[in-house]
Amino acid sequence: MFYREAGQFKKTYAADMAVFPILQDRIGIAVILIVAAVVIPLTGSTFFISSVMIPFLVFSLAAMGLNIVTGYTGLISLGTGAFMGVGAFACYKLTTIFPNVNIIIWILASGIFSAAIGAAFGLPSLRIKGFYLAVATLAAQFFLEWCFVRVPWLYNYSASGAIQVPQRTLFDVAITGANATPTTRYLVLLGIVVLMTWVASNILHGRIGRTFMAVRDMDIAAELMGIRLLPAKLMAFALSSFYCGVAGAVMMFLWYGGGEAADAFNIRQSFNILFMVIIGGLGSLIGCFLGAALLNIVPIILKFGFPAIGIAIGSETAEHLNHLLVGGLIIFFLIVEPHGLARLWQITKQKLRTWPFPY
Amino acid sequence: MDILQSIFVTPFLDMAGAPDLLVQTLWEGLVSGVLYALIALGFVLIFKASGVFNFAQGIMVVFAALTLVGLHEKGVPAWLAVILTLGVMYLLALTVERFVLRPLVNQPDIILFMATFGLTYVLIGVGEFIFGGEPKQMIAEQLFIPRGAIDVKMLGGRVTFQKIDIAAAVIASVMIAALAAFFQYTRIGRALRAVADSHKAALSVGISLNQIWAIVWFAAGIVALITGIMWGARSEVSFGLDIIALKALPVLILGGFTSIPGAIVGGLIIGVGEKVAEFYWGPLVGGGIESWIAYVIALGFLMFRPQGLFGDKIIERI
Numbered sequence: 001m002f003y004r005e006a007g008q009f010k011k012t013y014a015a016d017m018a019v020f021p022i023l024q025d026r027i028g029i030a031v032i033l034i035v036a037a038v039v040i041p042l043t044g045s046t047f048f049i050s051s052v053m054i055p056f057l058v059f060s061l062a063a064m065g066l067n068i069v070t071g072y073t074g075l076i077s078l079g080t081g082a083f084m085g086v087g088a089f090a091c092y093k094l095t096t097i098f099p100n101v102n103i104i105i106w107i108l109a110s111g112i113f114s115a116a117i118g119a120a121f122g123l124p125s126l127r128i129k130g131f132y133l134a135v136a137t138l139a140a141q142f143f144l145e146w147c148f149v150r151v152p153w154l155y156n157y158s159a160s161g162a163i164q165v166p167q168r169t170l171f172d173v174a175i176t177g178a179n180a181t182p183t184t185r186y187l188v189l190l191g192i193v194v195l196m197t198w199v200a201s202n203i204l205h206g207r208i209g210r211t212f213m214a215v216r217d218m219d220i221a222a223e224l225m226g227i228r229l230l231p232a233k234l235m236a237f238a239l240s241s242f243y244c245g246v247a248g249a250v251m252m253f254l255w256y257g258g259g260e261a262a263d264a265f266n267i268r269q270s271f272n273i274l275f276m277v278i279i280g281g282l283g284s285l286i287g288c289f290l291g292a293a294l295l296n297i298v299p300i301i302l303k304f305g306f307p308a309i310g311i312a313i314g315s316e317t318a319e320h321l322n323h324l325l326v327g328g329l330i331i332f333f334l335i336v337e338p339h340g341l342a343r344l345w346q347i348t349k350q351k352l353r354t355w356p357f358p359y
Numbered sequence: 360m361d362i363l364q365s366i367f368v369t370p371f372l373d374m375a376g377a378p379d380l381l382v383q384t385l386w387e388g389l390v391s392g393v394l395y396a397l398i399a400l401g402f403v404l405i406f407k408a409s410g411v412f413n414f415a416q417g418i419m420v421v422f423a424a425l426t427l428v429g430l431h432e433k434g435v436p437a438w439l440a441v442i443l444t445l446g447v448m449y450l451l452a453l454t455v456e457r458f459v460l461r462p463l464v465n466q467p468d469i470i471l472f473m474a475t476f477g478l479t480y481v482l483i484g485v486g487e488f489i490f491g492g493e494p495k496q497m498i499a500e501q502l503f504i505p506r507g508a509i510d511v512k513m514l515g516g517r518v519t520f521q522k523i524d525i526a527a528a529v530i531a532s533v534m535i536a537a538l539a540a541f542f543q544y545t546r547i548g549r550a551l552r553a554v555a556d557s558h559k560a561a562l563s564v565g566i567s568l569n570q571i572w573a574i575v576w577f578a579a580g581i582v583a584l585i586t587g588i589m590w591g592a593r594s595e596v597s598f599g600l601d602i603i604a605l606k607a608l609p610v611l612i613l614g615g616f617t618s619i620p621g622a623i624v625g626g627l628i629i630g631v632g633e634k635v636a637e638f639y640w641g642p643l644v645g646g647g648i649e650s651w652i653a654y655v656i657a658l659g660f661l662m663f664r665p666q667g668l669f670g671d672k673i674i675e676r677i
Contacts, residue, residue: 060474070469076469076585081595085542086529093553100557101583124658124661124662127661127662127665128469128661128665129665131412131468131612131616132444132612132616132661132665132666132667135608135609135611135612135654135657136654136657136658136661138605138654139651139654139655139657141659142650142651143651143654143655145650145651146647146648146650146651149647150644150647152503162568169450220675235396267605271476274473274476275473275476278469278470278473282469319487320484320487320488321478321484323479323481323483323484323487324480324484324485324488325484326477326480326481327476327477327480327481327482327483327484328477328478329477330473330476330477331458331459331474331477331481333476334463334466334473334474334477335459335462335463338463338466338467338470
């Protein structure tokens, strides 16, 4: 009743091709942004911000990265965790070598290192396809994971192999390190995620994004239409790794605050992000957020929700239950809606448009 | 120059200098190669028949081994425990076919792949609930798996062969021969090959896809149980073993997803390559290269044959 485009006329091509063509969508996105930027920092508890919102945003960013290469370009990558790790280590090295440059610049710049490495490991994609490529990207995962442990230069020769995030400020407010409040870290992260989402949306709606989708749908046909496969595929890998790298950097700097990076960026992390992309919806930006939200909330509910309503479950049982539930959820969602939560969201919007007279 | 020499000359001098060590390394590589091949075999069986890239094969190995050990701990005699475990694997095959594969028929490959991921997590969860998270000891003696080692004097030194490794190699060969015969000479085997060639053509001559899939998953379950016994007897049975599925993946891409001989040859190449590289070249870069060298070897082969050594040629049409 409230959600329909009757009376909204498009007068230009640009207006017709807008990302949010319907007025209600634009209002909706503005409301979400206001809630995220104003309401949550003001009213959210420390626990909610640091254990729910920050991981959610970090994983959304990583899922966006994987979605570019897997969802939009159709190349399955299982090396997400390692590319995130490259970003985290690049950011750490950069900020310890050049401590005077603003950390936000380094967080974004670390994506460039990740992109270069991602493109290098994307080279086989021209010759290898499908699951063969998926397994080949595992080479990147294991090789980089090994590097994170065996190259002491990366973690500045610290004895434990862990990295410690130094304190860095923006306008004299600490945004990383031990003194940064969760709210500051959250706001910085939110800014980065919104910026990167906006950029991704523009890239993917433009010529580059269409190139990716043509390659996904049938790469030989795309080649016949004049798309050069090698630049297109490498670009997809580089762009994807850029997003993953930034996600890794913010994960280490704005969420973890240090620790053994090799553990945080192992193969399970790659799988975890792949789940988010699949459950959220391949080839959809909103799907990244929905998938990250779902897979992020399930463990938290199990860990804190059940004890809160009086059902005590041990941490070990919670972990077992978590495995069981995540696995069950994946199968359930794949059977109910193989195109993910994003498709469900689309169907809901379509129903809303014609409600209450569906015919 | 020193670096080049230490890469290209010294390892080979080492090999020639101590041939008994080389034989020992090769043997160890062959044995782990046989075990990789066994896991890869389970993958290939399912991929051939249903086109599903079954990531859950690794966890099926653990699940089968845990069921066996768990049943024996409850006081069931070993032979009965084996039979009961086979029953459990059959039930698992039926369940997977009914609740995962059938609703997802005709979906894109990646969706089915993800479904087996979900299955992996479910199996981990169920297994942990029933058997707990602690590692368990495989009941090797009760299953008549020999222990101890044979020392053989050769090439001016001694080479040690673990009896259990010999047993593993023999059992693997017997099983592969049995599978080959099953595929080649039985009615069901013929049906399996028909399904592998074309689902639609197989359906049109009256082969029940649902039945075939259940049978194939059961066959993969049997392979998983045997792999679990052999692997468990060498170390212990725990959920850490699911990482061996990742070890079998380079074997698969090396040999080709659709080829049983490919799985075996690939397994042996990867097993030997991994051990030799770790032993002779690993120290140069600080060791521990076993975790990724297999992928590099496989990638090297893939560059020349994108469908693996024995895989079906990939023909793409527009």
